[in-house]
Amino acid sequence: MNNHRESSEDRALARLEELFFAALDLPTERRDAYLDEQCGGDAGLRAAVARMLRADRGRGGVIDNDSWCARRLAERLPQGSEDDPLAAPGVVIGGYRLAERIGMGGMGTVWRAHRADQAFERTVAIKLIKRGMDSEEITRRFRLERQVLARLDHPHIARLYDGGSTTDGRPYLVMEYIDGMAILPYCGYHALAVDAILRLFRTVCDAIQFAHSNLILHRDIKPGNVLVTSGGQVKLLDFGIAKLLDGEDASLTMSSRQGALTPRYASPEQIRGERLSTACDVYALGVLLFELLTGEWPYGSDAGGLREVERLICEREPSRPSQVISPESAATSSRRRLIGDLDWVILKCLAKDPRHRYASAAELADEIARHLQNQPVLAGPPSITYRASKFLRRNRAAVIAGLAIAGMLATATTISLRFALSESHQRRLAVEAGAAAFEQQRVAAARAADAALQAEIARAVSAFLNDDLLLSIAPSSEPGQGRDVPLRAVLDRASERIDAACAPRGRFDGKPTLEAEIRATLGDAYSALGEYEPAESHLRRALALERLESHGETARTVGLLRRLGLVLCRRGNLDEALPLIHEAVELGHAELGPRDAATLNAIEALGIWMHDCGRYGEALEQFSLAHAGYCDVFGPEHPSTLGASLKIGGILQDMGRFDEASPHFDTAIVGLQHVFGADDPRTLAAQRHFGRLRVDMGDYENALELFESALGARRRICGQEHVDTLQSEHDLGDLLKKMGRYEEALPLYQAALDGRRRMLGEVHATTLTSMRGLASVFQSLGRFSEAEPHMRRSLELTFSLLGADHPTSIEAASSLGSLLFSMERLEEAERLTREAFERRSRVLGADHPETLDSMNNLAAILRKMRRFDEAEPLVRESLDRRRRTLGDNHPSTLYSLNTLGVLLVDMRRFDEAEPLVRETYERRRDALGEDHPSTMTARMNLAGLFDMSGQLAEALPHHLSVLDSRRRTQGEDHVDTLRSKSVIATLLGKLGRPEEAEQLAAEAVSGARRSLPADHVGIGIYLANHGKLLTELRRFDDAEGDLLEACDILETKLGRDERRAVWARGLLRELMAAREQVQDVQEAVRAGASKPK
Amino acid sequence: MLPHVYDELRRLAAGFLKGCRYDQTLRATALVHEAYLRLAGPSGAGWNDRAHFFRAAAKAMRHILIDYFRRRAAEKRGGGEPAVRLSETAILVDDTEVEILEIDEALQRLSALSSEKARVVELRVFGGCTIEETAEALGISTASVERHWRFARAWLKSQLDADE
Known part of the structure; x- marks a missing residue:
């Protein structure tokens, strides 16, 4: 709209308004003449004004109410007895003045009333009997109510205060006003x-x-x-x-x-x-x-x-x-x-x-x-089925729900799954699981030519799940097993039975449709449990059977292709997954249309595949496409739409576009809360993702709140022994580790690991993830001897579970590399990291984010080994690739930039390093804020650069500012804060401010003693630094104590010949030398003094 | 901020609409005022001012109700997907709802002619605001609101009549 040009419509409205108000100002009888005169030949205008004048007089309709809702409600309230002079505001009954009628029943009206004499403030409810009903019988009943109520003194029962009769003999009761x-x-x-x-x-x-x-x-x-x-x-x-x-x-x-x-x-x-x-x-x-x-x-x-x-x-x-x-x-x-x-x-x-x-x-x-x-x-039929379902729900509520949902999605009709639950329950589960797939199947089922076959499928699947799956673990059938039947065992048993039933002359022999249905269900159930290998084999068989059927349902085929594709993705078999997912998308497009739920699901699956391949940009496109489709077809608050929002948020997070990701998570969480409630597992899962985003954004406090509340909710809803609860414990452990609160993280990882071992078995991907988490917190605590066996076991089992080329296996190898790096076993670390890098290049491609992680890690190890010439081209390449694939501002790009900057500092190429280190710092500061841990690291490095290149005065303010941020955000005793203190102490020493330096160094030592194990390398280093400063201050005895302890720790932990152990021994020698020198001088002075003239 | 208003209003509306089914003594407090009290709290925290809130809330309320009734109307005609927006007990489509939908359409036409008049209607009808509150929300005088309101009201009603 252009404000400067008045349109003819604007003019017409202005004219209308002018005439309307002018006419209103006139007496009614003169309006017609006025309008005739003003409108001239414009009959349309005249009619419009006349209509408005008529409308202005009329009352009624929605618009004549400040709040139509209020009016609408008022209409539905019972109308009172119109002309009852006794029952009206202001009338005094029994010392109370009626204020407002608040209710009306069969017997009379109820009023809010106030004490009339104002002696004390009291609001009561007065129940006044209706005129025309004041029979003896009702009067008697009122008297009865009075006696009865007087006996009922209970916090949840309204009190009776008083009662009596009005002047015209109508009974009333005075009651507590609620x-x-x-x-x-x-x-x-x-x-x-x-x-x-x-x-x-x-x-x-x-x-x-x-x-x-x-x-x-x-x-x-x-x-x-x-x-x-x-x-x-x-x-x-x-x-x-x-x-x-x-x-x-x-x-x-x-x-x-x-x-x-x-x-x-x-x-x-x-x-x-x-x-x-x-x-x-x-x-x-x-x-x-x-x-x-x-x-x-x-x-x-x-x-x-x-x-x-x-x-x-x-x-x-x-x-x-x-x-x-x-x-x-x-x-x-x-x-x-x-x-x-x-x-x-x-x-x-x-x-x-x-x-x-x-x-x-x-x-x-x-x-x-x-x-x-x-x-x-106590109510209800005491059948096995009932007890079994109760038993399962108590123990594995969400898993079972997931199972039922998975099953529901796999079946062709609305009534196929009994699961020992009522039919309506299944219906609701299905609705929740996604009305999308459900509707799709319902329609498909309705269209199906062979209704009898559908019914047979339904009956057979139902019977199979009831008899072969659920009842096989009902408590009464195997009392010995009690609560601890792992679901995996249930499914395994069901798998055996389906194999038997499909064998020649078995129940399902020659009934491929039935077999396909049940296998699809079992496949989904395994997949929901994270058991991808059996999931794959069932889904494969189901798909093969489906393809054999000449009149297979397209939607079902598309669904099977997609699910098998996703299972293959989970198994790390990306190459094999792609053609299946592609086929699902194309088949869906061609036969069901781009707006069909099955097609949209397939598009989403393609997005997941691209994400797994690290092709984030393309994944984002697919997710956005699916999201738009869901939104159009199902509305913005449909579970599928919300799920796609979550995926968009996740991919933006992976792309480092945190600020953009945030609203998508927000939308999803708010929507899920609406649709499912705040305590629903899906809502909590979405909050978990949001928490992880906050972690990436460095907003640890907020994330902590989210994770703690999620853990609380899950403990409350699912109980302690539940996969979701365990996941929350693991998440919280991750976060506390990041926050440097290792001692608190430790028990959480331990609990998650123990619980997952019990529930899922040791050889399960998530159990092994917890094992690595526990190892990594041991690593952070410097408890390497405990970290290493966990890390190695996790790696071995992951290998055996997933094979050497699975991304998770490579990740496990990579983690061990990182541990060995911390342990300074650089050759082993190099070998593992290089191997991970090569595998990733081969399996995931050269540009995959994880491949580039490995490349950068390898460079970091080589730098530590001071093989700078080998490190430099690697880190440059990873930087280039990341700039190209992830953009200049992505955290990983900045990580490479940082590594390159530091490497150049090591190589003493300060002039080249400075712009890189500065760029890292500035980009991080702008994207993440001054207090983000990564920003602080970058700023530390900038200070270190100045320090090393001799610009000491430039270095100090950066260091101090970082120390300030760390004290504020990480606390006084966080290892990073301690490191800052120690570094600044050294710098102050060099700047000739030894007193201040000594004080900071002492703080670093005492802090480290509080937060690290007694023999941690860090303590050794801080002690050595402190000792050095004490030497300079000529406090030799104090210095000697510190340096001896430092040498002891460093030699024990790192070996006699390690660089830092040698350095500490050097400091000790310097101390001795300085002391001797001073003693010599003193002796000389004494000798000189005692020498007779 | 708007998502929170939207959220709260939707909850209130759901409860309110459900409450309409029963002959109970739920007092007729305008939803928007209720939402304001809940969201802003005693200190009015989080909002620039009441005016800001009412503008946002009236718009949200209009959106929620129209959306809901549209779905209801669609369902009544036998089409449409299940309404998940206001997911509690269903209520019947009655004339009031049809009228609300018509007003909304007319309001869109009015908005094209005079957005200020349309905003007055939105605040009055969907926001449940008094003349004074409307004036406060739009930052104009009560006299202007009264004039706009009288004109818009007559105009809208004459539009509805004309449609019949």
Whole structure:
């Protein structure tokens, strides 16, 4: 829009406005004439103004409300009795002035009222009976309520203060005023998770139980009588029709109560007017819980009028809550909890026969408690299947869910997987797993020519999983195995059985479609467990069978190609994966269209392949493509869309584009929280990725918070023995190690390793990762003798598991190289690193980030070996390649730049080095901030450059600034802080400021003694530095102590002939020499003094 | 900041819409005000000012509701994917919702003619703002808001009538 040019539309609007307001200013009868005159021949304009003037007069419609939502709600509130002079604001009843009507029921109105005499401030609720209903019977019931309530002193029951009759004989009650919201809207308003709803509900049960134990029934439990305060406190209102359990008034029945009861929540016996017991409250609690969890009434629609509602309550069996949940709400993963037990618990409450319900509210509360703790509830069929599913859920909740999801995705129909869980549960799992694939399959299944075959597949797969997989590990079938059946064993057993079933004359012999289905399911399940080898073999077989079928479903073929491709990627077999994934993408495009879920999944898989190949730019394109597709087809908050956001964030992170990555993670996390809830494994996994981004960005504090909260959440939700919890421990260990908090990192790695060993076995990729993590923290602590065996074992097992050429195997070899480098066993380090470099060049290609890592590491080792001429071309090449593939600002590029700068310093080519070292520092500072560890390292190097090239005064401010950052961000005793102190001390010594120098050097020593093992090389070096300064200050005795200890540590740890050990011995000799010299001088002075003249 | 507003409003709206199903005594506090209190807290932290918040919130609210009703309307016509946006209990599409959608369309046309008038409507209708709050949010006088509002209201209503 151009602001300088007024369009004809603008002019028309201005004219319209002018006429409108001018006409409004005129008396109504003169407007027509005015408009005739003004509009001339423009009939359209005249009509428009006239319409607006008409509209201006009218009231009503959405727009005439400040907040239509408020209006909309007000419409739905019950209208009060219009002309009741007694019930109006300002009227005083029993010393209270009515303020506002807050409720309206069958028997009257409820008012908020204040103490009228102002003597003290008190807000109460006054329940005033309706005119025309003030029969003797109701009056008597009110008196009853007063007595009854007076006995109920309970924190979750509203108090009764007073009661009486108005001047015209209408009874009223004065009750505690509860500023709360009815429980149903409360739960919706706060979007409470199922667990939170259940906890609230338990409190309701407790309050009801209290009343029951006082021999009082509520008899009118409904959402409007259960309020929740803003503080989350439950308050039960209105024991309006309660009566004493002792039966003094058993004659009071439904029909005589004239509709005072809320029929929606009435029990069958209430409707039939039978004698009531606590079971009638239990029934109403059941209805309430049903509504809380599903938002629906147990008998479907209650729109049929009173008689119809009563008939439904007495005759119709209630729906199962889990079947009522609409597909939208099923997207909330927490609703998954609503299976099995809760169905049974609620249905037991709703039994038509009171004797079949829970005997008391307390029993119901206990059941809820058991469910919350994942223990079997008493209600429900005590079948093997049930116990098995409960057992599995308690032990391996997420893994099983993953298994079921994997299975669901692999099958052709909506009903194929039983998994000993209800059908509706499967449906929800499937929805959660990604409505994408699910819908796709549903449509495909519907289209399938051979419906009978589909049904057969469904039945067979279901039976197989039930009988061969799940029941084979049900606790009752093998009591000896108890809780510790590894899932891998379950799958292995299922694999054996499918092999048997597919053998000649087996169950599935000659039924390739069935076999394909089941193998695909098993393949996915293995893959979900990280067991890629069997996953591959099952998926391969499934794909082969699928291809044999002349009328195989395209979507299924595309899905199998993609999944097999991804498994091959995980196995490091990138070359073989590519043609499969390509075929999936092309087949999807050609036959399903670019917008199809299966095609989009395949595009995403291509992105993953490119990522694994280190081709980040292309991967980003694929992920973006998939993301756009998902977003168009499924909307921005669909799990697939959010998953693609995460991948985009991840790839940007790998590309070093941290600031761009951040919002993608944000979007994904916020979306996942919405769709699945904050505690859902997928949400937590996304947060984990975000935490790792924060780590890369050097924002350790924030990352620490994220990781700690993730670990807490996972411990709470999954328990300690769960793969996700263990992963969180490992993550936190990684971070603490990075932060230099080695002692804290150690137990976390240890726990992750132990847990993974137990759950996944030792020979599992993630177990071996933890083993390397533990080794690396030993390495950082200088506890090399403990680090080495772990590192070597991890390497050997990784080799045997994945083969020598797998990227993870190479990574393991590389880690050992790094350890040996720290141990100064440079020849061995060189050999391993060179081998890793060569393997990576071959397997991943010359430009792959990991290949370049190896190249740079090799250069660093050669530099340490002072083979500068060999190191230089390597580091230059890695720098060039990284600049080209990753860009100038990528952390890895800057790492190479740094290595080259340092190398040139070593070679004393200061003039060449300076611009490189400075560039490293400045780029890091601009991208990561002054306090990022990498920035500090670069600045240290810049200072070191000045130091070595003799520009001491230039060096000092850089060093001091780094020390300041380190003290602030890493703490006084962090090894990097200590190193800074020691280096500055040396520099100050050279600058002729020995006192300051000595003080810093002493701080370095004492800090190192606090944070490092007693014989750590670092301590030796700091001691030596300190000793040297003490020598200069002529504090020879102190110096001697330090230097002797330094020599001892360095010679023991590094060997007598090591450079630094030799250096320390040199310092000791200098000390001796200086002392002798001083002594000589002193003796000479003494001798001179005593010499007679 | 906007994602947080959006987030909070969506939660409030979901609860609110769900609450509409039941004959309960949920007080009719405008959602946006509620969200402001929650997000800003007593100190009003995180926002330049209330005006900033209300502008953002009204826009977000409009987006949320229109989006939701559009899906609902689409579902009612028998198409559309399951709504995951407001994922709780479904409510029925009623005339009010249809009207809201129509207003939104008319509002888009008005916005092309006068963005300031459209913003006044957005704040008043979707943000639940009073005349004074609207004036504060847009940094114009209450007299101007009143004039804009009266004109826009009549214009929109006449547009809806004309559509029929």
